[in-house]
Amino acid sequence: MIKKINTLKGINTPKGINTLKGINTPKGINTLKGINTPKGINTPKGINTPKGINKKGDKLLSIYWFAILVIVAVGVVLMVNSFYGKNYDVRKQESEILGQKVADCIYFGGEFNPLLLNNQGGFREDFKDNFLEKCSLNLTINEEFKRPPYYFEVEFFLEEDLRKSSLLISEGNKNWKSDCDVSVSGKSKLATCFNQEFFAKLNSDSVYLIKVLSIVGKVEENTN
Template structure:
């Protein structure tokens, strides 16, 4: 009679080698996928610009009380946004966003202290590595039976959090 136990041991070695190859492939695939951080600042700027547009425009008509409320209450209270950073990357919690509205001849901005730091960097956006991302929106709205040009500038800094 022939002893067949040795064949099972040889088969176990092949199973172990296949298991090691699959684990190495899985670990290397996951590490390659997650090794590069994602830069979502442009998407975040576009979403923020959309929310701001919906805040002061209703069905293409400008809400005239917006600028008065913006000056008195602030952007976060008027639009129901939370722009404060709670991660601790920034000394002042409101340094990561700059928002500017230009409606006709009226200009309103969210944080003038950040403007001098971030505003000049919009022209260098081709670098995109360690500079803020700027999102510009230009459109017309109906205000007092005439069309007014609206310009929205949203600058998302967050270089310390999710820049490449």
């Protein structure tokens, strides 16, 4: 027979279990003198006593409260500054627009640009020389000693031989091309590259795979 289960003196207190002095002892649970107040624990005078609220405790609480407010304010300011302090980077969209513009200049509406082709149905060599003018592109900046912040490259591959390009058109600053191969954590400090490829039919015979690579530098204007 287990003695002293759920008695008024305590809860679940058969002898030997949880009856150490000071821990979960029946005396002092929810009594007017305090909560869980065996001698020595949680019995400072003045807390939740019928006489009123302890003012010293309140002032102490206010100091902690304002300290928390200051921490929150500092946190919010830091977060806002880090968000709005970053530059607005549009190079991804810009490189896509450049790539699309080059692609449309070469092949649009299911047909090659007639300026690109000769009478025999092949590609004209002089198209490469005036490519920018014919496609309404201006990659140069009106500042001295400043290289173009753009680069694009178009490669034509015959369907029969996809390993070797039959024609290559490139314009702009080729130094940006090496940034495309780098995969590092600080990649935003490098140029932004965009690749696209599509098939184009020349007359009824040849099908070309055309690969377009477009790169936008402009690192200073788009990063911190």
